Amino acid sequence: MAGGERIFVQAIRRYCAEHGISVDVRAGGWLISMRRGEMRRFAFGYDIGLNSAIAHRLASDKSATAEALTLEGVSCIAHHLFLNPKLGIHVAGADWHQRMLALLAQNPQGVVVKPNEGTSGRAVFKVTNGEELHHAAAEVFSMSAGLVISPYVAIDDEVRVVLLDDVPLVAYSKQRGTDWRHNLDAGAKPVLLEGGEVRAACVKLAIDAARAIGIAFASIDVVRVDGAWRVLEINSGVMMEALAKQHPELVQATYDAALDRVFRRN
Known part of the structure; x- marks a missing residue:
């Protein structure tokens, strides 16, 4: 096994080795071919291949996700889309x-500016004035075809729920450190939720969100603001690198369940 290989790739290798499936890892681990007999399946990035093209596209687009959830009456954080002026x-x-x-004027507490597509909290800016807004927009537009602006809200808690066909396989809170964001790449720590009212409320909201866009396997981030839970975003690619440091067996079992679906195992 190559040193420094992502947990996602390691999990696929382990599953395939145990089930007689050949694996061909390409592009530094970002493209994985899995073959058993005449059946070939692919994983790309963190996407294991269970979601429809439209569900994947909706989940990958923060603005489209918010619009779709609003149409279905699922409580969510608004994401207003702005396309790069270089597009014309x-x-x-x-x-x-x-x-x-x-x-910005409608939200005196500030707004959050970030790429419309992307994960891990990269190029995310909290903005409170016009100068900061100009800088943030220029930074995001330099690397993205579009950005979204959301009202800045004080997030009391953030929970990630990993669903497979409406079944919650994992639920954990993100305990942030000194950063105002709850992103795991920004230093937040995953803490498993074993049960209780919080887990139940987050799972229900996550299932409603998944059904709203018709997604089968996803991680869904929900946040508590002023005592109410809302969907922040839906991730079609299920990344559990940080969680695997503390709970490797749970992460492997989650990917195993998804791969069972990929290869139609009961």
Whole structure:
């Protein structure tokens, strides 16, 4: 096994070795071919291949996710889309900057600016004035075709639920450190939720969110704001690198269950 290989890749290797499935890892582990007899399946990034194309696209797009959840009456954090002005005035619109400033004015506590697509909390900015907004938008647009702006809210708790066909396989809270974000890459620590009212409420909301976009295997982040739980985002690729440091058996079992579905095992 290659040194430094992601937990996701290690889990797939282990499952395939135990079930007589050949594995061909390409592109530094970001593309994985799995073959058993005439059946070939692929994993790409952190996507194991169980979700439909439209469910994957919706989950990968923060603005589209928020719109779809709102249509279904699922409580969520708003994400307002702004397309990169480099795409042209007919795509981005002529008034994109004025609309950004209007959102900031409507949220005196500040807003959060981040790429419309992407994970791990990269290029996420808390903005409280026009100068910060200009800087954040320029930074995100330098690497992305679009950004989203959300109202800044004081998040009391954040929980991630991993679902497979509406069954919660994992639920854990993200205990943040000194950063205002709950991202695991920003230093937050995963703490398993074994049961109780919080877990039940988060699982129910996560299932509602998954059903709203028709996704089969996903990790769903929900946050508690002013005592109420809301969906923050849905991840079509299920990443559990941080959790695996504390609970490797649980992470392996979760990927095993998903791969059983991939290969149609009961």
